[in-house]
Amino acid sequence: MILTGTYIFNGPRAAVWDLLQDPAVLAKALPGTKTLTRTADDQYHGVMKVSVGPVTAAEFAVNVELKDKVPPEKFSMQIDGKGAVGFTKGTATIDLQEQPGPVTVMNYSSDVQIGGKIAGVGQRLLESVGKMMTKQALEALNRELQSRLGKQ
Amino acid sequence: MPAEARYLSARVLRNEDARLLTGRALFVDDVQIEGMLHVAFVRSEHAHGRLKGVDVSAAMRRLGVVAVYTAEDLGDYWRAGPLLVPPPPIPNLVFHACTQVPLAKDKVRHVGEAIAMIVAENRYVAEDAIRDVVVDIEPLDAVVDLEKGLAPGAPLIHEQLTSNAAAHVVQRKGDYASARKKADLVVKRRFFYDRGAAAAIENRAIAVNWDPKAEELTIWDTTQAPIPIRNGLAKMLGLLESQVNVIAPFVGGGFGPKIMMFYPEEVLLPWAAIRLSRPLKWTEDRQENFYATTQERGQVHDAEMAFTREGRILGVHDVFLFDTGAYDPYGLTIPINSQCTLLGPYDIPNYESEFTAVFTNKTIVTPVRGAGRQHGVFVSERLLDIAARELRIDRVEIRKRNLLGPDRFPHNHEIMFQDSAPLVYDSGNYLPTLEQAVDLIGYDKFIKDEQPRLRAEGKHVGIGVVCYVEGTGIGPYEGARVTVEPSGKVRVATGVGTQGQGHFTVFAQLVADALGVDVEDVRVVTGDTREFHWGTGTFASRGAVVAGSACHAAAMAVREKILRLGSSLLNVTPEQLELRGGQVRVIGANGAAIGLGELSGLANPLRGAVRPGTEPGLESTAYFGPDRGSTASGVHAMIIEVDPETAMVEIKRYLVAHDCGTIINPLIVEGQIHGGVAQGIGNAFYEQLVYDEQGQLLNASFMDYLIPTATDVPRVETAHRETPSPFNPIGLKGVGEAGCIPTGALFAQAVEDALSDLGVEITEIPLSPNRLFELIESAKAAGK
Numbered sequence: 057m058i059l060t061g062t063y064i065f066n067g068p069r070a071a072v073w074d075l076l077q078d079p080a081v082l083a084k085a086l087p088g089t090k091t092l093t094r095t096a097d098d099q100y101h102g103v104m105k106v107s108v109g110p111v112t113a114a115e116f117a118v119n120v121e122l123k124d125k126v127p128p129e130k131f132s133m134q135i136d137g138k139g140a141v142g143f144t145k146g147t148a149t150i151d152l153q154e155q156p157g158p159v160t161v162m163n164y165s166s167d168v169q170i171g172g173k174i175a176g177v178g179q180r181l182l183e184s185v186g187k188m189m190t191k192q193a194l195e196a197l198n199r200e201l202q203s204r205l206g207k208q
Numbered sequence: 209m210p211a212e213a214r215y216l217s218a219r220v221l222r223n224e225d226a227r228l229l230t231g232r233a234l235f236v237d238d239v240q241i242e243g244m245l246h247v248a249f250v251r252s253e254h255a256h257g258r259l260k261g262v263d264v265s266a267a268m269r270r271l272g273v274v275a276v277y278t279a280e281d282l283g284d285y286w287r288a289g290p291l292l293v294p295p296p297p298i299p300n301l302v303f304h305a306c307t308q309v310p311l312a313k314d315k316v317r318h319v320g321e322a323i324a325m326i327v328a329e330n331r332y333v334a335e336d337a338i339r340d341v342v343v344d345i346e347p348l349d350a351v352v353d354l355e356k357g358l359a360p361g362a363p364l365i366h367e368q369l370t371s372n373a374a375a376h377v378v379q380r381k382g383d384y385a386s387a388r389k390k391a392d393l394v395v396k397r398r399f400f401y402d403r404g405a406a407a408a409i410e411n412r413a414i415a416v417n418w419d420p421k422a423e424e425l426t427i428w429d430t431t432q433a434p435i436p437i438r439n440g441l442a443k444m445l446g447l448l449e450s451q452v453n454v455i456a457p458f459v460g461g462g463f464g465p466k467i468m469m470f471y472p473e474e475v476l477l478p479w480a481a482i483r484l485s486r487p488l489k490w491t492e493d494r495q496e497n498f499y500a501t502t503q504e505r506g507q508v509h510d511a512e513m514a515f516t517r518e519g520r521i522l523g524v525h526d527v528f529l530f531d532t533g534a535y536d537p538y539g540l541t542i543p544i545n546s547q548c549t550l551l552g553p554y555d556i557p558n559y560e561s562e563f564t565a566v567f568t569n570k571t572i573v574t575p576v577r578g579a580g581r582q583h584g585v586f587v588s589e590r591l592l593d594i595a596a597r598e599l600r601i602d603r604v605e606i607r608k609r610n611l612l613g614p615d616r617f618p619h620n621h622e623i624m625f626q627d628s629a630p631l632v633y634d635s636g637n638y639l640p641t642l643e644q645a646v647d648l649i650g651y652d653k654f655i656k657d658e659q660p661r662l663r664a665e666g667k668h669v670g671i672g673v674v675c676y677v678e679g680t681g682i683g684p685y686e687g688a689r690v691t692v693e694p695s696g697k698v699r700v701a702t703g704v705g706t707q708g709q710g711h712f713t714v715f716a717q718l719v720a721d722a723l724g725v726d727v728e729d730v731r732v733v734t735g736d737t738r739e740f741h742w743g744t745g746t747f748a749s750r751g752a753v754v755a756g757s758a759c760h761a762a763a764m765a766v767r768e769k770i771l772r773l774g775s776s777l778l779n780v781t782p783e784q785l786e787l788r789g790g791q792v793r794v795i796g797a798n799g800a801a802i803g804l805g806e807l808s809g810l811a812n813p814l815r816g817a818v819r820p821g822t823e824p825g826l827e828s829t830a831y832f833g834p835d836r837g838s839t840a841s842g843v844h845a846m847i848i849e850v851d852p853e854t855a856m857v858e859i860k861r862y863l864v865a866h867d868c869g870t871i872i873n874p875l876i877v878e879g880q881i882h883g884g885v886a887q888g889i890g891n892a893f894y895e896q897l898v899y900d901e902q903g904q905l906l907n908a909s910f911m912d913y914l915i916p917t918a919t920d921v922p923r924v925e926t927a928h929r930e931t932p933s934p935f936n937p938i939g940l941k942g943v944g945e946a947g948c949i950p951t952g953a954l955f956a957q958a959v960e961d962a963l964s965d966l967g968v969e970i971t972e973i974p975l976s977p978n979r980l981f982e983l984i985e986s987a988k989a990a991g992k
Contacts (some may be wrong), residue, residue: 110909
């Protein structure tokens with residue numbers, strides 16, 4: 057499954073970058089995240105609950121490794137998830153560009169392989185669920201960004 | 209058949225329906241034994257990968273789990289399954305046998321391949337324990353596409369081989385190259401036919417009971433071949449065949465995947481039941497069925513047909529790839545069926561056909577109703593349609609010009625059929641069947657009047673007419689035992705399994721006719737090795753032909769015994785006797801008579817002796833084994849309306865005119881055809897197993913895998929012709945697959961005709977509204 061898109065954060069790039077490196081923030085922002093902890097530098101482990109069509113609240117244990125970091129501009133993620141109903145495996149790249157405002161334009165692209173039961177019964181809905189979860193996450197992050205900037 | 213026969217060719221209601229309709233029929237999942245444990249399987253989520261480790265420790269600790277087995281635990285019992293059908297003796301044939309294993313070891317080769325077996329107090333616990341098992345797989349790139357699978361550098365599925373080619377076969381008749389030089393027209397296309405599921409209403413199931421005191425193993429199995437399963441398992445387990453009973457009770461649809469033998473579950477449950485000394489049961493769930501029950505029919509054909517200007521076929525050249533899935537236990541039955549059935553009812557003097565079977569990281573392919581015949585029919589019928597268009601000859605006319613005439617039988621096609629015998633059609637009379645179909649569907653009137661009128665109204669309506677043959681009733685043999693019981697009722701036992709075909713009725717009809725009893729008084733037992741333990745199974749549309757002929761032969765032998773004993777007791781010659789109303793009686797008014805029940809008692813006296821050369825009772829066992837199969841034939845015709853905006857279709861009429869030799873029971877023949885057509889429509893327009901590039905099946909449920917419902921399947925009109933086969937005494941030919949073989953070819957022709965203004969050409973099956981929409985759009989774009 058390939059998901060690509062652009063999202064505009066209302067704030068400077070450095071602030072967006074910091075947000076994206078903070079597991080506590082990500083845990084709140086990513087839909088279905090039960091836990092997300094840093095296990096080593098640039099390595100995270102989490103448990104997520106995902107519902108896709110007939111597969112409801114399926115738990116996935118997810119390992120994420122951040123790679124190719126060029127602060128505050130770009131990084132990529134190696135994602136490895138495993139659960140009772142299948143697995144996910146793939147990469148995502150994030151690119152941040154600051155524009156006047158200041159606003160930050162995020163270009164993201166991910167290529168994730170999905171296998172097992174969830175692929176067999178949820179395929180029709182995977183892409184729309186993926187898009188919806190991405191949108192929810194980015195909006196939650198933008199809200200968090202606004203509240204951080206407001207406090208400053 | 210005796211003169212007094214009254215059931216042959218009669219619309220006798222089915223003997224088995226009372227039991228089926230009132231819920232008194234035993235299915236495997238109904239088997240409950242005290243102390244029974246339940247089984248679930250851990251299956252691969254990856255299509256291709258190295259199996260680095262399987263940690264079952266957490267599963268073993270779960271309350272209620274009795275045992276967990278991996279490949280390592282099987283010891284010497286772990287071995288690849290048998291090659292079920294060795295390839296026929298075709299010169300220069302290459303075949304690499306790589307058969308399935310009970311539990312994956314070292315490598316996984318398709319999603320759903322079994323990795324570990326869990327035995328627990330109930331299925332809930334067993335299913336929960338699946339999640340406790342930690343499977344470490346290093347994924348490898350998957351082979352999904354057939355051509356990419358053969359390309360240099362493709363990931364290798366079976367590493368002992370040098371490529372993913374499982375087999376290579378060339379069959380030739382005449383000299384195609386020379387024939388082509390003389391051709392006025394050569395039509396060449398590439399054709400695709402993709403995978404579907406058999407989707408039987410009952411999934412696979414196995415229940416096993418090991419009786420340690422009797423040292424007897426009883427297995428209830430949804431198999432189409434109980435006797436070979438018994439023999440094979442006895443050998444694997446080191447038991448005498450007589451220590452193993454296999455019962456295939458009522459089975460909710462076979463369609464081929466249940467003739468696949470020694471599935472991992474079939475091999476593992478008996479082994480574990482003995483080891484644990486506990487009865488076990490496993491019933492496949494629907495999702496497992498999508499991954500672990502065999503499937504069919506990915507093929508890609510590059511085919512050409514050479515014609516004279518008059519539309520006479522000079523020859524056919526076909527090169528195709530056949531997707532055999534991750535393993536090839538069923539040998540080459542399917543591609544050889546495709547190769548042979550392509551010749552159809554036509555006079556094709558020159559033929560060259562080459563195929564390569566390809567291993568892929570998908571579920572194993574074994575025959576599914578039609579078993580490759582669809583592909584051959586699709587290729588030749590499509591090429592005929594295209595040639596008709598180019599030569600401006602009517603579609604029906606070009607077929608008429610090429611049909612084999614009735615004087616051409618037996619007709620030797622000079623190539624080898626799937627049963628390792630030359631492809632020889634025993635008998636046939638094709639033209640009258642085609643004319644009958646054309647007449648009944650109103651072809652001429654439709655083309656001349658109705659279609660122009662409806663088109664003027666803006667409706668896209670089309671008509672299709674296609675021909676096919678169906679190789680049926682192959683050997684090696686089946687047997688039957690017929691016994692007249694003292695009650696006067698007759699018991700028939702035969703070895704084939706039954707999956708809804710109506711065996712309890714047609715076999716009873718044949719026996720009732722031979723013995724002059726009521727059909728309701730004949731009790732048939734099938735698929736129970738305790739009752740009859742010689743035979744092969746239910747496949748290749750052979751039940752009625754082969755087992756039916758054996759039932760007939762056994763009943764005729766009992767008839768002889770009755771006449772002999774009757775003549776001595778009634779003091780007349782056998783010629784003066786008839787069997788009627790459950791009695792043997794002297795012909796003529798008020799003739800003396802003895803009831804068959806009484807006679808069976810007299811044939812089994814408590815005192816006195818059975819003389820040398822005679823046997824007690826009224827019982828006989830007989831076998832029937834034809835040298836080769838009998839070839840049935842038919843014509844399907846349909847009128848369809850296509851909505852070019854939505855690409856949905858509506859079948860206005862569907863007609864099958866067919867010839868399966870002597871008909872035992874038209875009701876049952878029609879039922880076979882109706883069911884086959886429904887399955888064929890599914891294959892043509894609804895059903896497709898979609899795999900992604902990593903070998904993940906993307907539609908493994910009935911939410912996404914669409915099977916046609918009652919609203920999609922029209923009333924099927926049928927017409928029968930009977931050209932008896934000379935290969936068996938009653939003249940039978942099979943009909944089990946007739947309904948689904950030409951349906952794809954018919955759909956393609958009729959839809960093309962409906963959309964002729966847009967110039968849509970169809971070279972692939974299955975279609976779907978989506979795919980047809982794409983074809984319509986690209987035809988529109990090309991037309992602009």
